[in-house]
Amino acid sequence: MAEAVVHLDGEAAMLGLGRRIAGHARIGDVIALEGGLGAGKTTLVRGLLEALGLEGEAPSPSFAIVQPYDVPEVRLPVAHVDLYRLDDAAEAEELALGDYLMDSLLIIEWPDRLGDALWPHALRLSIDFAGDDARRLTADVPDAWTERWSQI
Numbered sequence: 540m541a542e543a544v545v546h547l548d549g550e551a552a553m554l555g556l557g558r559r560i561a562g563h564a565r566i567g568d569v570i571a572l573e574g575g576l577g578a579g580k581t582t583l584v585r586g587l588l589e590a591l592g593l594e595g596e597a598p599s600p601s602f603a604i605v606q607p608y609d610v611p612e613v614r615l616p617v618a619h620v621d622l623y624r625l626d627d628a629a630e631a632e633e634l635a636l637g638d639y640l641m642d643s644l645l646i647i648e649w650p651d652r653l654g655d656a657l658w659p660h661a662l663r664l665s666i667d668f669a670g671d672d673a674r675r676l677t678a679d680v681p682d683a684w685t686e687r688w689s690q691i
Contacts, residue, residue, distance in 0.1 A: 542677060547675075554583070554586035556676070558589065563684075566616065566640075567640050567644075568660075570661065572647065572648045573650060573663065578668065581599045601621045606621075620645065621649060623649045632656070660683040664676055
């Protein structure tokens with residue numbers, strides 16, 4: 540697994556990265572987003588969903604836990620998952636997230652709530668504050684994403 544670091548200045552840069560990732564995402568992919576509250580996880584997802592054709596607002600799924608988006612709303616089915624409110628991996632297991640991999644892109648915020656159950660082919664993006672509106676994004680890029688990540 541390779542590691543890449545991206546510096547992002549402001550919300551527009553985070554939205555732009557989400558848009559670029561959308562151009563390379565496929566059904567069966569997992570994108571895991573780590574970072575503190577307000578780091579920009581949902582902002583990145585909003586950019587991705589916008590690039591996939593979502594015209595309305597993309598709410599954070601903090602309360603719904605799983606927010607699905609389907610064709611024709613988006614060109615690629617997406618399950619946006621926010622595990623922040625879960626206490627342990629057993630609760631996450633009840634969500635049967637693996638079922639989404641058959642026909643959707645799976646995006647998971649707070650993947651640490653899965654314990655060690657995160658798929659090995661997941662693209663892991665960790666977002667850290669880097670002063671003011673800047674962010675430092677560290678990507679753990681699995682083999683499944685190596686070629687695609689180089690084009691983002």
